[in-house]
Amino acid sequence: MTEVGRPRKRKEDARLLTGRTQWTDNLRQPGMLHVAFLRSPMAHARITRVDVSGARGLPGVVAAFGGQDLAGEQGSLPCAWPVTEDVIIPDHPPMAVSEVRYVGEAVACVVATDRYLAADALEAIEVDYEPLPAVIDLAEALAEGSPKVHEEGNKAYSMKITTGDIDAAFQDAPVVIDRTYVQQRLIGAAMEPRAVVATTDGDSFTLWSSTQIPHVLRVMLALTTGIPEHKLRVIAPDVGGGFGTKLQVTAEEVLCLLLTRRLGKPIKWNESRSEGNLTVHQGRGQIQHIRLAAEADGRIRGLQVDLLADMGAYLVLLTPGIPLLGATMFNAIYKMDAYEFGCTGVFTTKMPTDAYRGAGRPEATFGIERIMDELAAELNVDPLEVRRRNWIKHEEFPYTTISGLTYDSGNYEAATEKALSLFGYDKLRAEQSDRRDRGDPVQLGIGVSTFTEMCGLAPSKLLGAARFAAGGWEHGSVRMLPTGKVEVITGTSPHGQGHVTAWSQIVADALGVPFEDVAVVHGDTAISHKGLDTYGSRSLVVGGVAVLQACEKVREKARRLAAHALECSPEDLDFAEGAFTVRGTDSRRTIQELAFAAFTAHDLPDGVEPSLDSDATFDPDNYSFPHGTHLCAAEVDTETGLVKIRSYVAVDDIGKVVNPMIVEGQVHGGIAQGIAQALFEEAVYDAEGNLLTSTLADYLVPSAADLPDFTTDRTETPATSNPLGAKGVGEAGTIASTPAVVNAIVDALRPYGVQDITMPCTPERIWRAVEGARP
Amino acid sequence: MPRVTVTVDGITYQEEVEPRLLLVHLLRERLGKTGTPVGCDTSNCGACTVMLDGKSVKSCSVLAVQADGSDVVTIEGLGANGSMHPMQRAFHEEHALQCGYCTPGMVMAAIDLLRDTPEPSEEAIRQGLEGNLCRCTGYCNIVRAVRRGAQEMGQAVKSS
Amino acid sequence: MIPAQFGYTRPGSLAEACQELAADEEAKVLAGGQSLLPLLRMRLAYPTKLVDVGRLPELAGVHDRGDHVFIGAMATHDEVLRSGVVNADCPLVALATATVADPAVRHRGTFGGSLAHADPAGDVPAVVLALDGVLVARSADGERDIPAAEFFVDYLESSLRQGEILVGVKIPKLGAGWGFHYEKFQRTAQAWAIVGVAAAVRRSNGAIQESRIALTNMAPTPVRAHATETALAGMDLGGEVRQACAEAAADTSPPGDLHAQPDYRRHLARVLTHRAVRKAAGSV
Structure with a gap:
């Protein structure tokens, strides 16, 4: 096994x-x-x-x-x-x-x-x-005559990328949806x-x-x-x-x-x-102006995104790049003819922003998944149907998107089918319709999010092209100790993710040693002498692969030692369950015996150095693209504005899985953080720039009593970009869940003419939206 | 300075303390009981939860002088004879911790919850843990762990 | 965060505690500390001295006193919740107390402390006001009774005088025929009430004969919804109840803060009063 x-x-x-x-x-x-x-x-x-x-x-x-x-x-x-x-x-x-x-x-x-x-x-x-003077509002900060945060002005940078003929896409488009969404500032609160x-x-x-x-x-x-x-x-x-903070x-x-x-x-x-x-640097902080042009049947012609991104007072480690991690992701899983992404980074007199779980991709996913629902509403089509008409079909992979990324694998149909059956979609739609007919003060909404994301940061060449100061490789080192135990040194730096366990599993298989015999060391530059650490859902798909490749090198060295000891050619050896066996015989050497032989070095083949160890540095040649379908059913009390999540189903495809228990935990935690953005959390600054949410009494991190149980499952479409076939999972839940929840709330309130609720969707905001829509 | 006597995880200490010394700092800074961490300053997060005379309290919101004469049990004093408490085991079995920072307080709150409700419903577990924040797990596995811990503790009571 | 320095004393008797407080204007009473300690840690308060009354026997326990229940000021929320006489004779107190903070805080926080702190967002003050509780205060000059309606003076301000200590509160038993509900509206389980409604309703022959309603966080103090109480008297549980409850926001001056603006709070007070009254009436 x-x-x-x-x-x-x-x-x-x-x-x-x-x-x-x-x-x-x-x-x-x-x-x-x-x-x-x-x-x-x-x-x-x-x-x-x-x-x-x-x-x-x-x-x-x-x-x-x-x-x-x-x-x-x-x-x-x-x-x-x-x-x-x-x-x-x-x-x-x-x-x-x-x-x-x-x-x-x-x-x-x-x-x-x-x-x-x-x-x-x-x-x-x-x-x-x-x-x-304080500088708080992004648009005002850019206006002529605004007080300046820095002498050089309030615009940190602006950039625009266009692919395809965006003007043609919008010209005479039968449907154009134009929306502005706000990504509030978040506090990571590790x-x-x-x-x-x-x-x-x-x-x-x-x-x-x-x-x-x-x-x-x-x-x-x-x-x-x-x-x-x-x-x-x-x-x-x-x-x-950490969550990026x-x-x-x-x-x-x-x-x-x-x-x-x-x-x-x-x-x-x-x-x-x-x-x-x-x-602590904060996350998100964007105003997203999004326009989508579509055919009458809902097929997307073009997408235009213009962001104002709140940098805060300074550019810290990755500040200006965070919104750009979404630059290639607004188009998401959808095919289209033209795409334009523009972003202006704006200085304000607030704490700088930087990475927070998802970093740029949750913002992008929110924008596209929200506006897809608006498109469905405009066309009076089921939100899943409008997605089906646009998404990349599983037989079309690998697929190069309009923004230039090549998605190696995926199966959106399979994940969606599974999610639908777990969710009981049709039954909930029937209940929704019933509540609408009855004028029930508690309305039911169903939110969809068919997300993908770009993670596993990252191919060094691509980072260089994006003007990032470092590479995206990762290092792993594996050494067999004289007694046959294994010590692994990883350049990743876990803070709750369970790398010690998962890396042990990888090594146990690769070297045929017991899981218990593997130790994993990390997080000390004197011991782990090279590495690029943990963020961007990169650890397994970059760092785990480096460990695997180091194991393969160790195994190949062990093969030479075994061949020498057993007096055969390395090609005549089979490796299984931690031992090399001369094919067709019962002559064998365990890898532990070979480790000891390499330690004593009494009888090594010519040109082979003592000790059985190796290291490897892996630089991926593509990102990893997990995807999935998340469905949320939410009850909205139209009298008070209170939202209760009734059920939440997440089917994620993260390719091959090393440890399904750990994966499920990552998804759970991610969903909770995404829901928290949708419903509870916001770093609120007043007009003078005072943070009003400086304690956990005011910044509302949800407790167990505020969240539902989540139903999670997976489909498995292996990544082709790394030998493990794995895709990153650390951020997927957070990226997927926020739009699922907000879509559910807006769906519940569609009959009232509500098209959006600004996050967090507080009871007061929902009540005001409902009141505002009442005749 | 006031002199206080507290028993912590079975050992009795006498300490002279400033009146303003928080119980959690007595534990951590003076007695070396660093198993109990501090996560906030408004008694919202619950990371510092310990048992004070058999009941859960947030040790960041108790003065050391208020604990004079009391018995404190921290996460470090839960297990017996080198083995873990059933609730600690249940957290392990159900993957109810990731970074582990909220875990000592969460385990304490879970054990406290079972004093009154030995077989809690999911709802009762969620409500009972409302004073303890976790940022990693999304709470699903914590709920499962508390249920499992409750079963194991129930069985331990029955078989004893 | 670290509190500033202060002195500390743990008097052995109530009389001694009164003396300590009378002698030092800047001294503060320390009960369970669940409201005070966060304030001290954030350095929002700089008392010279804390007078720890947590162990005074005169302030302890919950007692059945015939026509009323006497809740000692140092009875913890947890003790109140477990009290047989509270659950039997003033269940509204238990309903609201169960929503205070979280279990660990309820183990330390005291009923009297919550009242003396006089936070209009606290759950306990509105209940004591609704039930016409009488607060008992002791000083070197003796003991006096303060009706709840006179106790809450302003935001975080009670009518306790310098050198006076809250001994406990008398909650009159309402007798048969009453139903109760505490409706609390909050953004998360730990958050303060945006609005809370404490309702006691006496029904007979299918009609509301009498009601006592008080609101949490609708003014600098807890407030009675007298207009609604008057309008409800003698009313059947039909459609007009909603209109009567719509009077609940009259005479309030709710705060506007991070979590809700005054007009929304007024709206909630109306809706939640209706829900609280219906549930209280239904629970008879």
């Missing part, structure tokens, strides 16, 4: 379940000091005075600094994605020196012997501000707040951080701080969720390194939740 495909229980769990964890906030170092940051209460202001002297004499206080004190050495926080030649990347000091541009920006800090004392001393720092510990021995530095990207971070911190890369070790210990090079990481360099002591920072809501 193969390991791959089995619902193996996770190796990660026992420690986590018994509290034997290594969160960064758990770390203690001898002589460790605590830093606390004073943060700007103003969205936009000139700093006219920072006086930290009041803090300096207080109990336990070791040092206090304002931005000016660090100005000479703090550098500028990096943006690794200069998306166009003329993109404006403003200087971004980790601690503000002369101007603040969002509420929460660090303006001073205290280093003390204890975190309580550090918090106390912050109150003794005096900062004078000269207020400048359960573990950020934390950093930095130490130095005077020469080299170690930084522990709650990060998704220890490898990327090391490079970027070296470039930012001037600490030579080989003198800097970055460790991501246990990391409590820990894919960042943060001010606090840089400042902790600077402080340890300056003070010679270990420095620790841990974030409070309310601090995190203000200062």
